Amino acid sequence: MSFADVYVNEIGCICLPCHTPPNGNGYKNGKLDLSSSTTAYTNLVGVPAAGTACGTKNLTRVVAGSAATSLLYNKVNSKLAGQPAAPCGAGMPDNATSLTAGQVMDIENWINGGAHM
Numbered sequence: 001m002s003f004a005d006v007y008v009n010e011i012g013c014i015c016l017p018c019h020t021p022p023n024g025n026g027y028k029n030g031k032l033d034l035s036s037s038t039t040a041y042t043n044l045v046g047v048p049a050a051g052t053a054c055g056t057k058n059l060t061r062v063v064a065g066s067a068a069t070s071l072l073y074n075k076v077n078s079k080l081a082g083q084p085a086a087p088c089g090a091g092m093p094d095n096a097t098s099l100t101a102g103q104v105m106d107i108e109n110w111i112n113g114g115a116h117m
Helices: 003-015 025-030 037-044 071-077 101-112
Strands: none
Touching: 003 037, 003 101, 071 101
């Protein structure tokens, strides 16, 4: 699983309405710009969480090789039925829908596989 696949199938089609500057709520509140594949990767892998809800929690957005300790994975996984709540802020996406179990698994596999571009 490559980041290009994750971006096209999960991030690019679901996350962009909120995580695009200058007015997206995910950009304003979480300080996370996902507006292009390169920008998203640079702002996710190895980057500490930011913003009011998660910025003080000492969490990393994506920990290469460890979905279990990656904020991105925990936030999208928290929206699936029966899963633990997000460690900070809201589960993602921040609307009534959630990613499918397959989409969450794609993110998990990408991260656990080393979170390569």
